[in-house]
Amino acid sequence: MKKNTQNSDFQHIGNKLLDWYKENARDLPFRQTKDPYKIWICEIVFQQTRISQGLNHYNNFIRRFPDVQTLADAEEDEVILYWKGLGYYSRAINVHKASQQIMNDYNGVFPSQYEDILKLKGVGKYTAAAISSICFEGKIPAVDGNFYRVLSRVFADNFDISNSRAFNYFSALAEMIMPQNVGDFNQAMMDLGSEICKPKNPLCHECPLQEDCLAFSMNKTSEFPVKTKKIKTEDLHLKYYFVHRNGRFLIRQRKDDFIWKKLFEFPDSISEKLEPFSKGTKTISHKLTHKNLTIEVVDVEVTSEAVWNEFVTQNQYIITDLEASHEKSFPKPLENYIQNQK
Ligand code: SF4
Structure with a gap:
């Protein structure tokens, strides 16, 4: 026209x-x-x-x-x-x-x-x-x-x-x-x-x-309106470890260009020494625009002070607790996970 x-x-x-x-x-x-x-x-x-x-x-x-x-x-x-x-x-x-x-x-x-x-x-x-x-x-x-x-x-x-x-x-x-x-x-x-x-x-x-x-x-x-192309939705699978001891847990800030850049998240891998402390896994589904996320969160309660200290020192994680966590920004599904721990 x-x-x-x-x-x-x-x-x-x-x-x-x-x-x-x-x-x-x-x-x-x-x-x-x-x-x-x-x-x-x-x-x-x-x-x-x-x-x-x-x-x-x-x-x-x-x-x-x-x-x-x-x-x-x-x-x-x-x-x-x-x-x-x-x-x-x-x-x-x-x-x-x-x-x-x-x-x-x-x-x-x-x-x-x-x-x-x-x-x-x-x-x-x-x-x-x-x-x-x-x-x-x-x-x-x-x-x-x-x-x-x-x-x-x-x-x-x-x-x-x-x-x-x-x-x-x-x-x-x-x-x-x-x-x-x-x-x-x-x-x-x-x-x-x-x-x-x-x-x-x-x-x-x-x-x-x-x-x-x-x-x-x-x-x-x-x-109307006419729309021929549909934008494809991508399936993404993520795995995190909620590593905790005496009410405190480990986080780090995401630095790369992933969807959650600059937000805080849990570790995405653990050492062999921590594996025996795994207690169970929770699976969370979360939808973003054009992305379907499936997030596995493994609960790891570390009962050994020595293993906890070694893991923290080696990986430069931030230690936080449930009360202090509201001062940080987490992706929505991890935020919900933390809220459910209270
Ligand atoms: S502009 Fe939209 S709401 Fe208004 S008459 Fe047309 S179709 Fe209906």
Whole structure:
């Protein structure tokens, strides 16, 4: 479809959406501000976390790190700790690095240009467009899955959303219906996509775009958006040893680029001397986006002080206890395992 941002025949659709948003915008704490720092953190937090699940975490994070400088000055481990419960910890590592980038490259002032925002670590086109439109009157649609779904339904457009050109295609389509107030438009699309035009069973009878929606008029809403390629899910098997003695246990921080980089975990191997102390194995299943994990945790209660000391010294593990463990960030399944030991 041809791009036409001026006086498009379809702009009334964007205006209807804005009218609906004025009446129906969700009352969310980050809607009361145009502070780019807070909007940025909220966009990153809610990328992979539902609003109801992430709201407390967002509020706690902002309370502890109220501005770029405070975040940049903090230790990385503390930033990760405040991300606890949200998962996908690389986001915490990235916001921390990006805050230092803002201090170093922009004198601590959040950049206002889309291209500069896009240079921040962990910020993609969607997030840069959202920040730029909400905080700096940028005119770029923040195209994400909500846009794909709503636009493909409204126009009964069967462009494949798994196609590598989908982002550009739907950005052009979004510009056709986009009103002047792009910040509100982007947020309205987010609300419509998550509250009304849901992936399954959209609430068309409550939708402000119903009159314009071709998929609705053809009774074919379930046929859009079109997605041909399914992303493969990988099966991963991990084994850990919960090595403990007198209420204390051993951990280490993951340094490689694995999914749990910078989080704490149990040893993944033990020496022959520890094998006689193995007491049993628990198997935990855990799902991540595109990964099915099966985690075996072997309980090893070391009753010999000498063997314990030798193992600790040789492997440079950190000794912690159940009470102190809440000061560290563990992957969710290991966190649950520790909680069950109490
Ligand atoms: S009418 Fe239904 S399918 Fe069409 S945009 Fe609205 S909620 Fe989505």
